[in-house]
Amino acid sequence: MRKLPKWEKEPMDLTPTDRAQQILDHAGVAIENGGDDMFYERQTDTIIIPDKEQFASPEQYYAEALHQLAHRSYQQEGLNRDGDLRAGEMVGEELRTNLASLFISKELNLPYDLNDHVGYLNSWSVLMKEDPAELFKAASDAQKIVDQVLGFEQQVAEKEELGTENDLPESRQQGDSPEAQHEEPKFNPERLTKGEIIPHNGTEFKVLAELKNNVYNMQDLGDKRKFKMSSDSGLFASLIEARNNSQEISTGMDVEHEVAETEEINEAEEIDNTYQMQR
Incomplete structure (x- = not known):
């Protein structure tokens, strides 16, 4: 049995x-x-x-x-x-x-x-x-x-399970190429996207949802307060500016880092070539 x-x-x-x-x-x-x-x-x-x-x-x-x-x-x-x-x-x-x-x-x-x-x-x-x-x-x-x-x-x-699967980024799990894995996420500079967290004025604001008529459900992560925000409001303009500026700063730093790496490689190649000629 x-x-x-x-x-x-x-x-x-x-x-x-x-x-x-x-x-x-x-x-x-x-x-x-x-x-x-x-x-x-x-x-x-x-x-x-x-x-x-x-x-x-x-x-x-x-x-x-x-x-x-x-x-x-x-x-x-x-x-x-x-x-x-x-x-x-x-x-x-x-x-x-x-x-x-x-x-x-x-x-x-x-x-x-x-x-x-x-x-x-x-x-x-x-x-x-x-x-x-x-x-x-x-x-x-x-x-x-x-x-x-x-x-x-x-x-x-399901999101939590995907987040821990093999401890790999989602793009790697989906088989994206290495080039695609390093691409910066695309965003609309004139709109906010659900899930964004934007530091501003000593706190952080999270976009909970985008509603009709350019209205957003927001949350102040500092005091956990939830509220609605129109795209015509001053806060919306401030958050867009803060988000866009942070993206520009991040992109600029990446470019400077790549330039520095390129210069180091070129300098190393010149030293190597000089050494070979001397030999």
């Missing part, structure tokens, strides 16, 4: 709140804390949510934040098929996002509470009486939301 070896689940290194924060960070959505309201603002791609201290626990805060991220997935990823919601469609959206929140909270071991959504129970009941298949449709859409939200965590894991 064959026996399978005992299987032991790998220990979870990240806490539920760590995993939730990782998902929110990688989703690229801006988060605006303060006030008493909780909703997703589609026009600015922002989750509006009270400060973490206003919740009973950090876990409750992240459960609510991921619920708003579920609204974002529903509205931006094609599940809201007709674009902006018409009258009455909010009931269907809340049904789907609450189911998705339940699944996500179960996966991440976060609390789930209907809270103010209790008021939707009667409306959901009416909706399913009118169309008995509505629950199955909602569950199917909710699973798509879950896949999209948890997919952000999967992307983080």
Whole structure:
């Protein structure tokens, strides 16, 4: 009789709140804390949510934040098929996002509470009486939301795995030529790129995402503050200047280094040639 070896689940290194924060960070959505309201603002791609201290626990805060991220997935990823919601469609959206929140909270071991959504129970009941298949449709859409939200965590894991593979740069792993590996990364001198970190005015600013109408989601890495920045603002102009100047300085230093190396080689060749002639 064959026996399978005992299987032991790998220990979870990240806490539920760590995993939730990782998902929110990688989703690229801006988060605006303060006030008493909780909703997703589609026009600015922002989750509006009270400060973490206003919740009973950090876990409750992240459960609510991921619920708003579920609204974002529903509205931006094609599940809201007709674009902006018409009258009455909010009931269907809340049904789907609450189911998705339940699944996500179960996966991440976060609390789930209907809270103010209790008021939707009667409306959901009416909706399913009118169309008995509505629950199955909602569950199917909710699973798509879950896949999209948890997919952000999967992307983080894949990037970390690629980053440690053979301890080689990504370009080397993809088989680029040595010449291509030494090329300077290309950038648009008039725009910012997601992921850039720019030192300026005693701190560092990170570009979290580029939105519509030349608006950027930014983060001050000094105080961890997240905010939106228009390309018309003075800060944008200052960051562009700081980034471009640093690139020019870096490129100039590389050129000087190459010239110095060339001069050393030429000088060595002249000495060698002189030695051979003397012999």
